[in-house]
Amino acid sequence: MKPLVIGNLKADCPIIQGGMGVGISLSSLAGAVAKAGGIGIISTAQIGFRDPEFLKAPMEANLRAIRTEFEKARKIAPKGIIGFNIMVATRQYALYVKEAVKAGADLIISGAGLPITLPELVEGAKTKIAPIVSTAKSASVICKMWDRKYRRIPDLVVIEGPLAGGHLGFSREDLARYGADTAQVRKTYDRDAYDREIQAIMKVIGEYEQKYKAHIPVAIAGGIFSREDVEHAMELGADGVQVGTRFVTTEECDAPMSYKQAYIDASEADIVITQSPVGMPGRAIRNHFLEMVERQKEAGEKAVIRHCYQCLEHCDPRNIPYCITRALSNAAEGDLDHALLFCGSNACRCEKIETVAEVMKELTGA
8 A cells, every 4th residue: 555645744554543532542553553554643642531531620730741742652653643632612722733743743633623724723823624524514624724824725625524533523414314323333324425526535635625626635543454344445545544443452552451342342232422511422332330320311310529620621510411521531541431432433343453554464465
């Protein structure tokens, strides 16, 4: 496979490791992927959750951890490409982006909202920027705004489809339209329908390539699990792929062993669409925690949120079924009975613990 070239960055393997928070893709995983020739991505979502001061001052703890985790990843892969995934929905989003730039990030990938202001936050820096889009409409809005306001185009575009893990950039209705809302998603998913959306996004990107006379590389994400999936993405015209779930069950993944084992133990029926406290659909493994949340909802009970971690811009602690920071932190700490276990649609296909190098080799055929 051809290398993935993003401006002056060149990844020998066209594999971007997806950002997974809280605490699932930190320095160990990102450094290992970068060392293996791909692009390693650290998630900034409550990245400082283990800091002793996190409870009292979460944002400050997170900003400190951005530099710490980046430096640890850089030691693992001195010459590798290492970046961050920063959600637009993050409270004080601009501060996180600026801190990642100061740390030396090669790339910032940004979704969970439209990263309209991202170009001004990295102005003058070497850091490359990549929006995550799921529809031609969102791609058009971002490219149009960046063109009009900043006279620039994305360095990379990540197209994330409805088979992805965690928060999804689709409504419940859209997921149903693609057949991506069922436990039998591998049978019901209409790949051709979303392939057409990918082609529509590619058309939008092509218009700006022509205007700027420059190539905008594209990575396809969501449900990329095997060599066959990678090849299909390339056939659609992608320059690379972004992979999350497949890297969870690696030795180097920052998640605890119990989290990895939950993927290995999950059946297809265990992978469900749930509603996040921030109002977005998300894909996760059904467990004791999700069943408890459902029972509370059916009983009309309100959750008692004892502490707000100031994580997301549009989250009202008075009206949410649970604290997503606490639920995801529990997952990263191995307390699975009280954890939200985000996963991709292919988590049930994980059968063993592998190394990052083994996964990279299988995905690329190298």
